[in-house]
Amino acid sequence: MSAADVADRVTPPERHDILSWITTTDHKRIGILYMGTTMLFMTVAGLLAMAIRTQLARPGQSLIGPHAYNQIFTLHGTAMIFLVIAPFGLGLANYLIPLQIGAPDMAFPRLNATSYWLFLFGGLIVFAGAATNEGAAAAGWTSYVPLSEITVSTGLGQDFWIVGLALVSVASILTSLNFVTTAFIFRAPGMTMWRLPIFTWEMIATALLIFMAFPSLTATLLLLFIDRRLGGHVFDPAFGGSAVLYQHLFWFFGHPEVYVLILPFFGIVSEIISTFSGRPMFGYTGMVLAAFAIAGLSMGVWAHHMFTTGAVNNPFFSFVSFLIAVPTGIKFFNWICTMWGGAIRYPTAMLFAVGFLVNFLVGGVTGVMVASPPVDFQAQDSYFVVAHFHYTIGGGSLFALLAALYYWWPKVYGWMLDERLGKIGFWFTFVGFNVTFMPMFFMGLFGMPRRAFTYPDAGALPGLNLTATIGSYVMFIGALIFVANVIVSARKRVPAGDNPWNANTLEWATTSPPPEHNFESLPPIRSPRPLWDLRHPRAATSGASEGS
Amino acid sequence: MTTARGVFIVAALFTGVLAISYWFIAREPAGTMLLGFMTAALATVAIYMFFAEREADLYADNPNATMREAAGEHVGTYVTHSPAPFWIGIALTGMVLGLVTAPAAAGLGLIALLFLIAVMIVRSR
Numbered sequence: 177m178s179a180a181d182v183a184d185r186v187t188p189p190e191r192h193d194i195l196s197w198i199t200t201t202d203h204k205r206i207g208i209l210y211m212g213t214t215m216l217f218m219t220v221a222g223l224l225a226m227a228i229r230t231q232l233a234r235p236g237q238s239l240i241g242p243h244a245y246n247q248i249f250t251l252h253g254t255a256m257i258f259l260v261i262a263p264f265g266l267g268l269a270n271y272l273i274p275l276q277i278g279a280p281d282m283a284f285p286r287l288n289a290t291s292y293w294l295f296l297f298g299g300l301i302v303f304a305g306a307a308t309n310e311g312a313a314a315a316g317w318t319s320y321v322p323l324s325e326i327t328v329s330t331g332l333g334q335d336f337w338i339v340g341l342a343l344v345s346v347a348s349i350l351t352s353l354n355f356v357t358t359a360f361i362f363r364a365p366g367m368t369m370w371r372l373p374i375f376t377w378e379m380i381a382t383a384l385l386i387f388m389a390f391p392s393l394t395a396t397l398l399l400l401f402i403d404r405r406l407g408g409h410v411f412d413p414a415f416g417g418s419a420v421l422y423q424h425l426f427w428f429f430g431h432p433e434v435y436v437l438i439l440p441f442f443g444i445v446s447e448i449i450s451t452f453s454g455r456p457m458f459g460y461t462g463m464v465l466a467a468f469a470i471a472g473l474s475m476g477v478w479a480h481h482m483f484t485t486g487a488v489n490n491p492f493f494s495f496v497s498f499l500i501a502v503p504t505g506i507k508f509f510n511w512i513c514t515m516w517g518g519a520i521r522y523p524t525a526m527l528f529a530v531g532f533l534v535n536f537l538v539g540g541v542t543g544v545m546v547a548s549p550p551v552d553f554q555a556q557d558s559y560f561v562v563a564h565f566h567y568t569i570g571g572g573s574l575f576a577l578l579a580a581l582y583y584w585w586p587k588v589y590g591w592m593l594d595e596r597l598g599k600i601g602f603w604f605t606f607v608g609f610n611v612t613f614m615p616m617f618f619m620g621l622f623g624m625p626r627r628a629f630t631y632p633d634a635g636a637l638p639g640l641n642l643t644a645t646i647g648s649y650v651m652f653i654g655a656l657i658f659v660a661n662v663i664v665s666a667r668k669r670v671p672a673g674d675n676p677w678n679a680n681t682l683e684w685a686t687t688s689p690p691p692e693h694n695f696e697s698l699p700p701i702r703s704p705r706p707l708w709d710l711r712h713p714r715a716a717t718s719g720a721s722e723g724s
Numbered sequence: 725m726t727t728a729r730g731v732f733i734v735a736a737l738f739t740g741v742l743a744i745s746y747w748f749i750a751r752e753p754a755g756t757m758l759l760g761f762m763t764a765a766l767a768t769v770a771i772y773m774f775f776a777e778r779e780a781d782l783y784a785d786n787p788n789a790t791m792r793e794a795a796g797e798h799v800g801t802y803v804t805h806s807p808a809p810f811w812i813g814i815a816l817t818g819m820v821l822g823l824v825t826a827p828a829a830a831g832l833g834l835i836a837l838l839f840l841i842a843v844m845i846v847r848s849r
Contacts, residue, residue, distance in 0.1 A: 199805040293813025339820035360728040363784030365794040369727035489750035
């Protein structure tokens with residue numbers, strides 16, 4: 177028997193047929209499935225956004241009727257929040273966490289695969305609502321009562337929305353348990369908690385948030401379903417129920433969800449900035465503690481979405497909301513200090529990371545503004561809030577998502593994306609994004625309500641809306657350039673090598689793409705930057721046991 | 725106290741203080757209950773880890789551990805493929821869609837789900 181025969185028996189060759197993907201429990205494949213699925217959902221949600229902007233390009237247009245418009249913005253919001261941004265973070269973490277901590281897989285591989293399938297089927301059910309008689313859910317991504325009650329939303333689409341998101345919610349909770357267990361138990365020898373990469377730390381904080389907040393979403397959906405289908409009156413004031421209770425339950429999940437949408441992307445940006453500045457993360461401990469401070473405080477701010485109800489303690493929620501700016505400021509300070517004096521390189525991933533900093537700053541500062549009840553009373557339900565939210569999640573998370581794609585693509589597929597096309601795409605996306613969403617702040621200040629399918633032909637609104645629509649088309653071109661980049665690069669297949677960016681975390685110590693069992697061998701782990709230690713053994717020895 | 729255990733203990737203490745403060749400031753029952761449940765969930769994990777981790781001795785928590793020391797450790801059997809997760813997903817999807825459209829389908833989905841879980845438990849022994 178030859179050596180090759182023995183090797184084949186020990187490590188069977190990887191299968192690549194469809195069945196092998198359906199039955200896979202390999203964390204890398206599940207990560208790819210997650211991210212690929214989110215890209216498909218994002219394509220649909222992006223096209224829906226283009227439909228919204230086209231309808232609003234001129235006042236009084238009727239390209240889309242009001243009911244269809246309600247369905248479109250509901251599906252757009254639901255998809256982007258529940259099916260794109262959050263699960264992309266989970267998908268990337270699926271791929272990266274075992275690699276970053278030196279583990280062969282997740283702690284519970286079959287649970288991991290189950291989570292993915294529940295997420296996929298849940299998302300498909302939400303979209304399938306559009307095929308029912310009265311169309312998809314049309315009560316907005318928050319599905320406030322009484323809009324989402326059976327008396328107003330009579331169609332099956334709203335029920336599909338409820339049960340679909342219930343599956344997605346359960347999937348997220350299972351995934352978060354898997355992440356925490358894996359990061360706590362499956363670390364390689366020497367990979368102490370204080371040597372974990374920042375991305376893994378951010379995912380632990382995210383998983384903790386999901387663990388705390390998503391059960392509230394599941395319960396809310398269940399109660400809404402009971403109201404709609406089983407004759408309950410939990411949220412019906414006419415029968416002793418409470419519509420405000422729905423808002424409490426929803427936002428108890430909903431605001432932490434905003435941080436579920438952003439914390440993974442803080443981790444992505446931290447990794448990228450550190451790599452391309454050629455420096456370790458400034459204030460590693462501060463970054464970790466800030467992530468947990470944000471996660472903790474985010475559990476105490478849910479009712480700042482309810483200032484105008486008059487049913488909550490505004491000073492309490494305003495104060496805690498202001499407090500969140502402190503740990504977020506620490507993160508900004510650390511990112512800037514990491515870049516300060518560094519030998520900065522600007523490949524596409526770094527451009528998107530810097531774009532994230534700029535956009536998220538605008539989103540963050542306007543977030544502090546609406547945390548003040550007097551300002552919020554003016555901005556509530558106006559386009560100002562739409563602009564703020566999109567600067568946070570679109571300009572923030574979405575830019576970091578694209579940064580992540582350019583940064584880890586070579587590791588996942590083994591070949592590079594084209595840098596020239598990437599940079600052109602970045603500028604289209606960055607300019608397009610700001611031209612789309614900056615005018616929305618002014619639309620809001622001029623009184624344009626969100627979720628309105630048209631607006632009066634008066635004042636500055638027509639000009640601002642047309643500008644925003646033009647911006648959205650520029651951004652759309654940026655998205656097309658990314659697709660073109662993938663196609664062109666796939667044909668060229670420029671080999672990436674194991675560590676094309678000279679990065680320092682453990683995932684770059686293995687081949688690109690990694691083998692099924694992740695590592696043939698692991699370097700000694702004596703700091704959060706084991707690959708830097710490997711390249712600079714003398715310096716590493718002099719600063720031994722960093723992060724022990 | 726290990727860092728992993730500390731994360732849950734500190735989180736449970738923080739949310740506990742938040743729940744109590746919220747009640748005294750706002751006197752609002754819904755939010756207080758939610759914060760209370762959250763504290764209980766975190767405390768449950770923290771208490772479990774407090775006892776379970778007494779016995780834990782991870783190479784990962786030793787800052788000077790080497791790969792050689794951990795070599796040969798039995799980490800259990802790993803499956804790289806399993807059809808069960810996909811079919812569990814299908815069964816649960818059938819169940820929730822049945823709740824909306826046809827209760828009989830929901831029943832079938834539930835039976836299929838329980839069957840799959842039982843098969844998975846038996847096969848993993």
